[in-house]
Structure formats: C-alpha cells, structure tokens
Amino acid sequence: MKNSIIFAGVRAASCSKVSKIIEIPELDGYKLPVTIINGYDDGMKFLVTASIHGFEYPGIESAAELCRELEPEDMSGAMIIIPVINSSGFYGRLPYICGDDEERKNLNKLAPGNKNGTFGERLIAYLYDEFVSKVDFHLDLHSGDATEDLCNFAAAGNAPDEETRKFIHKVINHTGFEYYTQSSGRTEFYNGSVIYKGVPSMMFEVGGAGKWTRKEVVEEKENIKRIARYFGILPGQAELNVNQKWLKTQSWIECGHEGFFYAFVKAGEEIRKDQKLYEIRNVYGELLEEHYAMHDGKVMIINSTLGVSEGDDAVFYGKAE
Numbered sequence: 333m334k335n336s337i338i339f340a341g342v343r344a345a346s347c348s349k350v351s352k353i354i355e356i357p358e359l360d361g362y363k364l365p366v367t368i369i370n371g372y373d374d375g376m377k378f379l380v381t382a383s384i385h386g387f388e389y390p391g392i393e394s395a396a397e398l399c400r401e402l403e404p405e406d407m408s409g410a411m412i413i414i415p416v417i418n419s420s421g422f423y424g425r426l427p428y429i430c431g432d433d434e435e436r437k438n439l440n441k442l443a444p445g446n447k448n449g450t451f452g453e454r455l456i457a458y459l460y461d462e463f464v465s466k467v468d469f470h471l472d473l474h475s476g477d478a479t480e481d482l483c484n485f486a487a488a489g490n491a492p493d494e495e496t497r498k499f500i501h502k503v504i505n506h507t508g509f510e511y512y513t514q515s516s517g518r519t520e521f522y523n524g525s526v527i528y529k530g531v532p533s534m535m536f537e538v539g540g541a542g543k544w545t546r547k548e549v550v551e552e553k554e555n556i557k558r559i560a561r562y563f564g565i566l567p568g569q570a571e572l573n574v575n576q577k578w579l580k581t582q583s584w585i586e587c588g589h590e591g592f593f594y595a596f597v598k599a600g601e602e603i604r605k606d607q608k609l610y611e612i613r614n615v616y617g618e619l620l621e622e623h624y625a626m627h628d629g630k631v632m633i634i635n636s637t638l639g640v641s642e643g644d645d646a647v648f649y650g651k652a653e
C-alpha cells in the first residue's frame with residue numbers, strides 16, 4: 333500500500349515487512365507472532381491464520397514459511413500472517429483445544445468471541461477486532477488434527493448473502509484443490525469472519541492424523557499464493573482450476589457411542605451407497621453401531637483413532653455435483 337498500515341498497534345510502512353511478537357495487554361501479555369507484509373502499491377489486504385487447532389501442522393508450517401519468504405517489493409496490497417494463534421495447543425501438543433483457556437475450549441467453536449468470556453473467547457474477540465475486521469479476505473488453515481485421516485479440500489465461509497458466496501467460490505476456483513465444500517457452520521473462526529464481520533472467508537483442510545509432509549507444505553503455500561495472485565497482491569497470472577469439484581451433498585457423521593472405532597474405508601476413497609464405512613464396538617468386542625453410506629461419494633475425513641467418545645467426528649463424505 334502507498335501508506336503505512338497498522339494491525340494490533342504494529343505499523344508497517346509502505347513496501348516493508350514487519351515480524352513481531354505482540355504481547356496482548358487484554359490477555360495478560362499473551363504472545364502472538366504476527367508478520368505484516370505491506371506492498372509498494374495499493375491493493376487488497378489478505379489475512380492468513382493458522383493454529384486455531386495446534387495439532388494441524390501443514391498450515392502452520394506453510395504460514396510460518398510464507399512469513400519468511402514473501403517480500404513487499406513484489407506486492408500490491410498487503411498480507412498479514414499469524415502462524416501460531418494457539419501456542420499452548422501447538423507447543424503443548426494438544427489436539428483441538430486451547431490449553432490457556434480455563435475450560436480448555438476449542439477456539440473453532442467460539443465465534444464471535446466475548447470480551448468478558450474465558451481466555452479463548454477473549455482471544456477470538458481480539459483477533460476479530462484487531463485483524464479480521466481490518467482486512468478484505470480471511471483464510472484460516474486447518475488439517476485433520478491428530479485424530480483424522482483427510483483428503484485435502486477447501487471450504488467456503490458461510491456468507492449470509494449470495495453475492496459474497498459466489499465471490500468466495502470464485503476465489504476457491506482459483507486454487508489447486510480438487511474438491512471444495514460450502515460450510516453451513518456458525519461457530520468456526522473463519523465462518524465468524526464473514527457472518528459477524530462481513531469479511532469474505534474460507535479455510536483449507538490439508539493433511540491430518542498429526543503429521544505433515546514437505547509436499548503438503550509446498551502445495552499449500554502455492555495455493556495461498558494462487559489466491560494472492562487472483563487478488564492482484566502477488567504478480568503473475570491468476571489460474572482458474574477447471575477440474576475442481578464442489579461436494580454439494582455432504583454427510584457429516586458423529587460417533588453415537590464411546591468405544592473402539594474400526595474404519596472400513598480410507599480418506600480419498602470413492603464409495604457407493606450402502607457401503608459399510610465404520611463400526612464401533614465395546615471393550616468386549618460387542619457391536620455398538622455401524623454406519624452404511626447414505627449416498628455415493630468420496631470419503632473426505634475418517635477418524636483414525638482406536639478409542640472414541642460419543643459425539644466425536646466419525647466420517648465426512650461428500651458427493652460432487
């Protein structure tokens with residue numbers, strides 16, 4: 333941007349990059365690493381966040397590497413990157429939850445946050461006020477956490493109006509993902525951005541089961557750059573993905589029992605209606621429940637842990653239209 337920009341009190345002059353660990357007074361000095369890359373010319377402001385879930389590594393590594401690799405001389409507009417939002421979850425190796433939260437809440441269930449709430453609720457409210465509400469687009473990076481095998485996909489934020497929905501889909505259509513979905517959620521951090529702040533938003537789901545690979549990070553960084561090129565922030569031609577499929581029919585199935593989980597399919601597998609996807613047995617081997625596919629489609633997420641509790645995510649499969 334031709335002028336300096338300020339996020340959370342950190343100023344980045346025109347054509348400069350500032351990396352800083354912010355200490356948030358409202359959160360007892362909680363430390364948040366932020367990189368602001370302010371380009372030489374005016375343009376869109378693009379926020380990339382990771383580690384809402386601290387066990388979701390490909391996005392966290394991708395965001396951290398982009399903080400080091402992107403340079404303002406190449407950019408019109410700005411990118412603001414927060415690679416580790418949930419430091420207790422990431423460094424403390426905690427699936428899903430925020431260890432700093434008094435009630436160990438899941439930060440992805442707290443939109444729009446609450447300034448008088450628990451630590452996690454206050455952190456989310458802070459992020460909306462200081463970052464999300466000041467940008468033109470928000471991308472949140474996720475994975476299958478420690479507990480899920482996953483086939484990579486992008487998800488559009490749950491925009492209340494048709495025009496914003498179409499815009500987000502168009503952004504996704506310029507990524508390399510083979511599959512994408514339309515979220516209907518309301519509590520997720522990225523969904524809250526468009527629902528409560530009117531900022532178009534989406535997420536990536538890349539990798540899972542507590543792992544990350546160099547290939548995933550290389551592809552994920554390229555997909556973030558493809559969006560930045562589509563916005564005109566980075567130089568180069570935006571590339572439309574003509575082979576992308578929208579999984580319009582979605583089935584998200586939760587475990588109905590505590591028990592031992594046995595999957596009969598893998599993430600990425602094509603399935604037929606009535607095909608058996610998983611079963612749950614008790615410690616004595618007695619069958620508690622089993623699930624048969626309600627429609628044809630593709631397994632996008634399947635639980636990878638042996639032990640499960642009632643209400644845990646079991647499987648997500650979708651059908652392209």
Ligand SMILES: [Zn+2]
Nearest residue numbers: 385388474475
């Ligand atoms: Zn996640």
